[in-house]
Amino acid sequence: TLPLSSSSVPSSRICTRPIPINALPKMRSYNKSENGGHMAKWLNAMKAQSPPRSHPSSDESFDLFDAKAAEYAAWTENHPPILGMFEKLMKAAKGKQVAVFLDYDGTLSPIVEDPDKAYMAPDMRATVHDVATYFPTAIISGRGRQKVFEFVQLPELFYAGSHGMDIMGPADGCNGFKATGTRSKDKEGNDIVVFQPASEYLPLINKVCKILEENTKDIEGAKIEHNLFCASVHFRRVKEENWVQLAERVANVMKNYPTLSLTHGRKVLEIRPAIKWDKGKAVNFLLESLGMANSNDVLPVYIGDDRTDEDAFKMVNGMKHGCSILVSTAPKSTSAAYSIRDPSEVKQFLHQLVHWKKSGMNRTHSASSRNGQMTTPTRILKNICSPISL
Numbered sequence: 001t002l003p004l005s006s007s008s009v010p011s012s013r014i015c016t017r018p019i020p021i022n023a024l025p026k027m028r029s030y031n032k033s034e035n036g037g038h039m040a041k042w043l044n045a046m047k048a049q050s051p052p053r054s055h056p057s058s059d060e061s062f063d064l065f066d067a068k069a070a071e072y073a074a075w076t077e078n079h080p081p082i083l084g085m086f087e088k089l090m091k092a093a094k095g096k097q098v099a100v101f102l103d104y105d106g107t108l109s110p111i112v113e114d115p116d117k118a119y120m121a122p123d124m125r126a127t128v129h130d131v132a133t134y135f136p137t138a139i140i141s142g143r144g145r146q147k148v149f150e151f152v153q154l155p156e157l158f159y160a161g162s163h164g165m166d167i168m169g170p171a172d173g174c175n176g177f178k179a180t181g182t183r184s185k186d187k188e189g190n191d192i193v194v195f196q197p198a199s200e201y202l203p204l205i206n207k208v209c210k211i212l213e214e215n216t217k218d219i220e221g222a223k224i225e226h227n228l229f230c231a232s233v234h235f236r237r238v239k240e241e242n243w244v245q246l247a248e249r250v251a252n253v254m255k256n257y258p259t260l261s262l263t264h265g266r267k268v269l270e271i272r273p274a275i276k277w278d279k280g281k282a283v284n285f286l287l288e289s290l291g292m293a294n295s296n297d298v299l300p301v302y303i304g305d306d307r308t309d310e311d312a313f314k315m316v317n318g319m320k321h322g323c324s325i326l327v328s329t330a331p332k333s334t335s336a337a338y339s340i341r342d343p344s345e346v347k348q349f350l351h352q353l354v355h356w357k358k359s360g361m362n363r364t365h366s367a368s369s370r371n372g373q374m375t376t377p378t379r380i381l382k383n384i385c386s387p388i389s390l
């Protein structure tokens with residue numbers, strides 16, 4: 001990771017008032033006896049991933065607010081806010097090719113109740129478009145790739161849907177990095193290349209989605225989302241008293257499918273092929289495909305908010321230069337080196353990145369650039385599996 005220190009935590013974020021012990025956030029904790037070891041672990045972890053927002057309206061809740069702020073400030077000692085460290089980051093990035101990897105939900109769009117309505121704001125879209133004008137840029141999401149594309153609507157990006165199991169790049173490249181290989185066409189008729197390491201799992205995921213829908217249809221608020229090579233079971237709109245019931249139904253189905261595995265995210269259980277492939281591997285694959293994996297002159301930036309982003313944080317941390325950033329307003333256990341609070345701060349960070357590149361401050365004598373954009377040889381995005389139709 002970058003040689004950055006944590007000395008620049010903004011003092012405005014540091015709370016000095018004492019914390020009343022009983023003001024610390026309380027969340028219902030599920031225990032082993034009520035629902036078995038695994039399930040208790042999932043449910044507690046899902047809750048911790050998406051803690052309730054605080055709305056201070058009385059003295060007590062102001063204390064709670066302060067307690068949370070203090071906890072957060074202490075946490076940022078180990079995961080400094082990247083916005084306060086931008087200059088140091090840019091110093092480290094000078095003369096290097098920055099590649100930008102972005103998660104979607106909770107990073108580029110705020111978390112909302114209905115997953116089908118997690119729209120991207122137009123100004124965020126414009127910002128990501130600017131980023132892709134200056135840096136190779138990819139969106140890495142747990143969602144189906146086509147769904148993410150419908151939200152983002154920027155054909156110039158690389159997309160990795162289904163937790164990285166469905167990678168797509170524009171055939172004519174992104175920011176001078178050309179992606180060639182076996183081609184396909186997206187719904188708009190654009191030429192693309194696709195890499196799908198879990199394509200053989202599609203019939204199984206189709207089947208499991210149908211069974212889950214059938215088995216959970218009586219649980220109010222439960223939603224099964226088909227994410228092509230993965231599936232999500234949403235808990236967000238299910239009453240908490242029904243969480244155990246929903247988790248049990250999922251566990252009952254899953255025990256018949258040992259080739260699938262289960263992970264948890266923000267009020268969601270995610271079902272995916274039990275193969276050694278994750279968002280970290282997808283980032284590595286993209287960097288390799290673009291000829292950027294082993295270079296000392298590459299600096300990947302990865303921003304994400306969820307458990308599945310941890311694999312990508314680790315991957316980026318393992319590179320010579322790398323910048324892993326967790327989006328969170330609450331302290332979380334993470335491998336990310338840095339923190340950022342929410343999508344609006346993500347937008348601010350991306351703006352700063354674009355401004356830095358546009359202003360030419362990134363240049364060293366050896367970096368070749370034309371109109372602020374790196375000129376690079378054509379790179380090859382290897383295509384191993386045959387694409388399925390989009």
Ligand SMILES: O=P(O)(O)OC[C@H]1O[C@H](O[C@H]2O[C@H](CO)[C@@H](O)[C@H](O)[C@H]2O)[C@H](O)[C@@H](O)[C@@H]1O
Binds near residue numbers: 104110112142266308
């Ligand atoms: O990798 P990501 O792009 O972060 O995808 C992870 C999951 O994101 C979506 O669910 C989350 O966002 C929803 C909309 O804000 C929210 O309602 C839900 O509670 C969150 O878990 C997506 O719907 C899932 O399929 C993804 O697995």
